[in-house]
Amino acid sequence: MTEPRSVIVIGAGHNGLACATYLARAGRKVLVLEAAAQPGGAAITREFAPGFRVSAVAHLLHLLDPVVERELGLAQHGLAYARDALATVSLAGERAPLVLSGGSILSGEVSAADRSALRAHAARMQKFARLIARQHGRVPPRLRFDSWRDALPALALALDIRRLGRKDMREFLRLATMNIYDVLEEQFEHPGLKGALALDAVLGARLGPRSGNSVYTSLYRQSGAVNGRCGALALPRGGMGAVTDALAAAARAAGVGIRCGASVESILVRDGRACGVRLERGEELGAELVVSNADPQRSLLRLLGARHLEAEFARRVHNLRAAGNAAKLHLALGGRPQFRGLSAAQLGERLLIAPDVDYVERAFNPAKYGEFSTQPVLEITLPSLHDRGLAPAGREVLSAVVQYAPYDLKGGWAVGKERFLAAVMATLEEHAPGIGALVQHAELLTPMDIEQQFGITGGHWHHGELALDQFMVLRPVPGAAQYATPVAGLYLCGAGCHPGGGVMGTAGRNAARVIAGGG
């Protein structure tokens, strides 16, 4: 029943769609199976209140792989930006807000020393971020050193680091594992500036500013480019769903079949080889290869099953750190909210509630004990200001990433959610008095909700912590870092693989290269 050169891709997330398209272009017959009623995975735009639409999980595009964007012709398939370079506004209560963009301060009372330190800091970090970006499109090397040939990829990385120049190389090797708190304390005075830069380092992570390795997460976040601008933040027109709509259109144009409402129950294995999938309704579909865009734990422990894996490998997958800490808040607002000290134009930028670095650290503390932040940090956008199609006339959509909301909340989210929402609204109210009265509908997605609605184990939007112990050759686990799994014919292509999360498409592209090259 297995057709030669046929591939089943489990999950129509952005990486699954990208991978499918590349494989179809390479001559494979590809079928994508999606559990939800529409393709897109967690990168979709959906109506959360009558007439109000919002990007369901990720709401800012900043890591989309420009190669994927170009090669798959996403612009031709309808991807456009409502805004492509949002500035960042750090809300400061009574004080005038701080507005920054890249290495420059656009507004706010910031000392000359801080301004010049920020320029230098941003330039250095961008240089390091480019080094990381160069690794994104490479398949992580096998760490075998039996011959010089084996050592080449590692030497290529060493050479990349050397090419930074002596001074920057030393600084890179010092900063690589540092915490962002220390780096900021070394250079800056302005609390709002440090708070904003700290938040970027911990967004989506189970880290506080004082946690080691948070410099790396900060560099990772800056490793993308939108329209050629490094580290830029963009709002796709029509929300994040516009990206996956374009990807799905590109896939169909390449001949990929996409079947929605087809939830995979298990991956079928015969003679030690993946040979297809069984759907929850009992239907079995055969294929020469199976590629999973689901997260590694779901793919390997649930869909495949640990019985097909070596104990040591299964243990590594089990130990993957993938408990989410970020929640998503969506508000349907009856009118335009007023933030203290903010001009009408500034309201449309990316707004941060992270007044200082200790505030961010204090917000993190409870998460370590399975409690939510009583004074959370927020990354807020009002996408409807740029994209009128998202809300009825005269109304607005507020979309915010809210931290920290640990997946494994003590007492459970069934009880905790209302209380967390109240804490979040109280924090918002401090900065935007009266916003509560404008709320017509509020939706809060905890990591538990994200797990249930999008099938991501742990509700972690990166399919696993993006930390130094889970990156490159270690992502998701040693033994599966090159997209192939220990089971022949089964591959991974999701954000749980190198180079990781964010709406990138790179993991899908890399996986397709491995499969088309050798599978």
Next chain:
Amino acid sequence: MKYDAIVIGAGHNGLCNAAFLARAGLKVLVLESNPYVGGAAVSRELHPHWIYSNCSYVCGLLRPEIYRTLELARHGLQIVPYGGGVTFTRDGDILGGYLDKDIRRRELARHSPRDADAYLRYGRDTMRQCRLIRALLLRTPPDPSSLRWRDIRELIHIGKEFARLGEQGICDTMRFYTLSIADYLNEYFESDVVKANFAGSGIIGTALGVQSPGTAYVLLHHYMGDVDGQMGAWGFARGGMGAVSNALAAAVQAHGGEIKVDAPAARILTRGGRARGVALANGDEYYADTVVSNVDPKRTFLKLMEPRDLEPEFLARARNFKIRGSSGKLNIALDGLPDFPALGAGNPLISGDMHFLDSLERYERAYDDWKSGTWSKDPYLDLLMPSATDPTMTPPGKHMMSVFVQYVPVKVQGRDWTDADREAFKQTVFDQIARYSPNFRSLVLHAEVRTPRELEAEVGLTEGNIFQGELTFDQLFFNRPFPGFAQYRAPVRGLYMCGSATHPGGGVMAAPGANAAREILRDLRRGSSVPEGWSDD
């Protein structure tokens, strides 16, 4: 008076350095500000007839190669292993880390059969990391940004050591160096108390919590020691930690070196961009073309030198060096051996380390207190009664307690410690001990309270950090103390660093002192007897 080399500070590394230099035939002078040698490795009589190791208190890291080469046994050093460790739980139980392997396994199984099995994997995996790092302790770190053959050769050497681990081994090593101790332990164990029992070694001496990435590595700083060839074992120096320093001092003197106490260095003298001697606070000047500082980098470069002698960028490095005191100590004279009812009568663990935190959450909360500017209200204690092993420390029948306490800040809510703070801090520690030892309070004859402030004032360690600088990767190996200056040479010619702020870091290891001596003798083109690498015996 002209010497070949002057060493500032008679800590164990300064003395070790001086001993190797003197052994190579150099005319060496060691200058010590205190009236006694040893720095933080000292034995002091703070209560009549009670001898305390009042700073560092156990010995396990001292490199055996150094011990042998400097013939420290002949100079009076004797190390006695002590008996295991124990974690007390809040509900009145214990987890005993007995020295006997079978008993220890049964004890773990009592708490979790699964963890007793996992312990075998844990021990094996952790020892694999120990072996890798031990091979690097007595070697000078390469400068990865240099193109000198010597650095490239060393990088290749390390690369080969890594390659030998195999693919899984390399991956495990990369993870080990970036994980937190909590995440590392979570991969093996399920029981709270088992995890808590092992977690302390990941945070001792650092200003990091058990959930801070990078703390798994710190574990090695407490596991890589060996006493009598038993890896990971710890012992007491008979007569207290001062015995280590005294033996090293005797080695210096045996080779003709000179040690001056009560001689605080005030300034490192330079001329024409090179070191030429040291001026004391009283104005005396001593000259030498080689000056070695056992003092931490902040003191060395920001206090003992003129800013004009150093590049602004280098000064910024010194200012940004992370030291951060995080621990304190109580040294308590006792009228008798206190009861710990949970141990039961005759339990050998009475002479081992005692710990009272039984969950990772309690550890992490202790750290949160420090972050918010105060000492931990439910602190991590590493409590030992050396007198139960070494009766020479106290009068007959009497005992003493050495209580290492973490976390303790340098300043309380941003201000200096007051006597009231010290008293409250002492009571916090007493409360925790008394919870497990009802008669403890009634036995106390005298208690010395040490915060990072006391350590700074007495030993001269900036901010009272016991490792002379955080053990995080940005300050380890080729980054220790600063990138580009990890080979013991300061930017001023003839000036060297030999303290724990240099590779391989803190603990009474003496390796930094030895490594620095090797580099100095290399520059002077003198033969050296400093051991290099690791002799696997």
